[in-house]
Amino acid sequence: MKDKTILTAESVTAGHPDKLCDTIADTVLDCCLEHDPNARVACEVLATAGKFVVAGEISALTIPDISSIVRDTVRRAGYNCRDFDVEVLIHPQSPDIADAVADSGQAGAGDQGIMYGYACSETENLLPLPVVLAHRLTALLTCARTMGRISGLRPDGKAQVSVEYVFGAPRRISAIVLSCQHAEDKDLSQLREELLEFVIQPALRIFPADEDTEIFINPSGRFVLGGIEADTGLTGRKLMVDTYGGLAPHGGGALSGKDGTKVDRSGAYMARCIAKNIVAAGLAEKCTVALAYAIGRADPVAVDVDTHLTGTYSDKLLEQAVRCFFDLTPAGMIHTLQLNQPIFADACNYGHFTRANLPWEQTGQAGKFAELCAQLDHGDGGG
Structure with a gap:
């Protein structure tokens, strides 16, 4: 382990073009699940x-009014623009895939892939500190705009936090970058003072900056033209923002816009749930869980647990316990994590793993899982 290293994570506001696209996709998903x-x-x-283009495959009892969803989501994100076209290119799911994920207890995965989940004991929500701080900055930036604490803010924004670690533990914040779109007549010196007071200082209450922390606010200068008027947005382009900020592995599959039969989403959520319960149970200080699937197959083709030499038990025993304790089939993950409910639009901004109320963030099974591990360790459990 290095005696000193700097780890960095970023976040974006709900008004960022990519995140706006994620929100639209998940709102479409929620509207479908409400009826089916x-x-x-x-x-x-x-x-x-x-222009907005919405494309993909939907098989549902009711197809929602996608054009209205786009316009309502754009408005809720804080944009006033109304003069844009919406093109909808939707068709039903492939019958070959539909047969593979037929609604039964042995329903197969909707695609192949490997998904990772991660948890660590650095913060209350068991995420790396840079990830938590970056999301706090962007969430408070949006709050400052919507609550009117800072006038002249616009929806687009980004934050980046670099934390210095000493022998694996966070020691200090080395740098903060905060970029926010603003009105043309906004005084930049006033904006900096307001951002320090209403965004940066509150965000860092859980881990304050010091006198040597570098703080960069709109380092390129003016940021008037932004959002969908300046940049192209696309679903699934903020994978690291959605998950662990690049501080843990990622299988490459995007999350938003996909129902629970797509293991890109359900597998990533279940892997996070498993890793979080392992850490919450005190069985490791940090944990990475990997789940690999083959299309049409219900059970994962591989399960791997890595506690990074911090585990109470061997990784092999934990893997055995995971296979015994958790239902890792797509149907099982959908049931356990309530993935057939319209809960996704609220989860897709400021990190998918930052809200304690979400089903995949629950740690109520940590005690029972620890008991199973103890039984397996004494040779009187398993299956």
Whole structure:
């Protein structure tokens, strides 16, 4: 282990073009699930100046008014623009895939892939500190705009936090970068003072900056033209923001716009749930869980647990316990994590693993899982 290292994570506001596309895709998913818990949805969104394109495969009892969803979501994100076109290119799910994920207890995975989950004991929500701080900054930036604490803010924004670690433990914040879109007549010196008071200082209450922390606010200068008027947005392009900030592995599959039969999403959520329960149970200080699936197959083709030499038990025993304790089939993950409910639009901004109320963030099974590990360790458990 290095005696000193700097780890960095970033976050974006809900008004960032990519996140706006994620929110639209997940809102479409939620609207389908409201009327049909067995809906199959794979929705992609592209946004550029003057146009939104919504494409993908949807098989559901009721197809929602997607154009209205786009316009309502854009408005809720804080944009006033109304003069844009919406093109909808939706068709039903492939019958070959539909047969593979038929609604039964042995329903197969909707695709192949490997998904990772991670947890560590650095913060209350068992995420790396840079990830937590970056999301706090962007969430408070949006709050300052919507609550009117800072006038002249616009929806687009980003934050980045670098934390210095000494022998694996966070020691200090080395740098903060905060970029926010603003009105043309906004005084930049006033904006900096307001951001320090209403965004940066409150965000860092759980881990304050010091006198040597570098703080960069709109380092390029003015940020007037932004959002969907300046940049193209696309679903699934903020994978590290959605998960662990690049501080843990990622299998490459995007999350938003996909129903629970897509293991890109359900597997990533279950892997996080497993890793979090292992850490919450005191069985490791940090844990990475990997789940690999083959399309059409219900059970994972591989399960791996890595406690990074911090585990109370061997990784092999923990893997055995995971296989015994958790239902890792797509149907099992959907049931356990309530993935047939319309809960996704609220989860897709400021990190998918930052809200304690979400089903995959629950740690109520940590005690029972620890008991199983103890039984397996004494040779009188398992299955």
